[in-house]
Amino acid sequence: MARRIFRIIIVISVALAIYLFVLKDAHSIIFSIVTSSFTFLLFSFGIHGLIAHSLHPKSKGNIIVYPILMWTLWAVLFLLFVFFVIPIYCPDFLLDLW
Numbered sequence: 001m002a003r004r005i006f007r008i009i010i011v012i013s014v015a016l017a018i019y020l021f022v023l024k025d026a027h028s029i030i031f032s033i034v035t036s037s038f039t040f041l042l043f044s045f046g047i048h049g050l051i052a053h054s055l056h057p058k059s060k061g062n063i064i065v066y067p068i069l070m071w072t073l074w075a076v077l078f079l080l081f082v083f084f085v086i087p088i089y090c091p092d093f094l095l096d097l098w
Contacts (some may be wrong), residue, residue, distance in 0.1 A: 010046035
């Protein structure tokens with residue numbers, strides 16, 4: 001049941017991302033960035049929950065690598081979000097960082 005909930009969360013986040021991409025000119029840049037950040041939060045929550053509930057509890061408790069892998073996955077998702085997704089909504093975003 002938990003995996004189904006996390007799959008639904010992933011589908012909702014992907015649908016919200018498609019909605020934002022299609023109607024990005026209809027919204028302000030601030031609204032687009034805040035909503036895309038929320039979409040990223042939902043997507044990363046869904047991915048982590050799906051992975052966490054797919055592992056057997058005994059094996060998850062015995063491996064120290066599990067938290068490191070989850071953090072690495074989140075870091076990669078965050079870098080993809082910052083350098084590929086946000087520039088779609090705000091083209092000058094990377095120039096504002098430097």
